[in-house]
Amino acid sequence: MKKLALIATAALMTAPAFADDVFGTWKTAKDDNGNFGHIAVAQCGDTICGKLVKSFNPDGSELKSDNVGKNIIWNMTNQGDGYYAGGKVWSPDRDKTYKSKMQLSGNTLAIKGCIGPICRDGGKWTRVK
Numbered sequence: 001m002k003k004l005a006l007i008a009t010a011a012l013m014t015a016p017a018f019a020d021d022v023f024g025t026w027k028t029a030k031d032d033n034g035n036f037g038h039i040a041v042a043q044c045g046d047t048i049c050g051k052l053v054k055s056f057n058p059d060g061s062e063l064k065s066d067n068v069g070k071n072i073i074w075n076m077t078n079q080g081d082g083y084y085a086g087g088k089v090w091s092p093d094r095d096k097t098y099k100s101k102m103q104l105s106g107n108t109l110a111i112k113g114c115i116g117p118i119c120r121d122g123g124k125w126t127r128v129k
Contacts, residue, residue, distance in 0.1 A: 020078055022048060022104050028072075029111075029123025031093035034058030037065075038128055039072050048076040048084065052092070067092045076102065089113050089122060098122070 026039045035057060041050040050073035055065035076087030082104035089100040089111060098113025098120060111122030 020048065021082070022078070022084060022102070022109065025053065025128040026050070026109055026125040027128050028125050030058065031091070033093055035063060035093065037067075037072075037092075039125070041073065044074065046077075047074070047087065048078065049074045049087075065092075073100075073102075076100070091120075091122070 020043070022041050023043070024041060026041060028036045028039060030036045035055060037052045037056065038054040039050040040053045041048060043049075049071055052065075052067050052070055052072050055063040055068055057063045070092075071090065072092075073089050074087055076084045079085050084102040084104070085100075087100055088097050090097045091113075096115060098115055100111060100113035100122070102112075103110040107127035109125040109127075111125060113120055113122055
């Protein structure tokens with residue numbers, strides 16, 4: 001019996017982690033300039049992060065940006081029921097970092113963040129893939 005328990009424990013410890021529903025690529029809401037981006041959300045250690053993988057002009061044409069490859073989301077944790085908190089979101093258009101939370105509902109990700117008492121609605125992102 002002890003041997004079976006050890007084997008089961010070892011199997012659980014080596015099993016791959018389940019993918020989180022928020023993982024994938026998301027199209028951001030348009031920023032103050034009308035630009036938007038694609039953010040690749042993935043596991044980063046024990047938390048969730050997201051990097052800007054593409055940036056677009058208001059007309060949808062690709063925008064060459066020094067921000068591509070930079071973290072937009074970091075240290076976010078899954079709180080359950082599609083709610084994510086404890087992390088930060090960087091807004092490149094304002095060059096501000098917000099203590100943020102996210103709410104996942106199907107293929108929509110609502111972003112909200114605060115700097116001290118000032119809060120901002122980051123809009124609704126839509127799943128690209």
